[in-house]
Amino acid sequence: MTPDYDKQTNPRWPNWLDNPTQRARAVARMYRAHLHAHAPHLAEQADQTATQFGETWMLEREQPVDPDQELTTTEAAALVNVTPQRIREWACLDRRDDPDRKVLPRFGKRGRETVYLAGQVLEAAALVRRHNTGR
Incomplete structure (x- = not known):
């Protein structure tokens, strides 16, 4: 086995x-x-x-995740179990299917922190996993 x-x-x-x-x-x-x-x-x-x-x-x-919840980089990383650096990389990476859009769009700022929407963080994680597994 x-x-x-x-x-x-x-x-x-x-x-x-x-x-x-x-x-x-x-x-x-x-x-x-x-x-x-x-x-x-x-x-x-x-x-x-x-x-x-x-x-x-x-x-x-x-807890169910509210897709409109605003998350800092650290909170976004914890949500999808990656490093904060990986979140920053996704925010700079162009999508293959639409080069005018980023894998993870930035939503705004909270003080000095960049903020992302939880739904978009989950979508980015799924997109990256699909790409990495060849689906």
């Missing part, structure tokens, strides 16, 4: 844009939900142990 964890994309996974960490966390949440349904005290014990080691991601609930 060859695990698919290390593959950047997995065509069998429901959301092929999810990276290996996102897929692993989704599987872990599924196991956690089943454990919580059948043995809540054991699930609570496991949550407490993980929390003691600083691992709280499984306790967090993913």
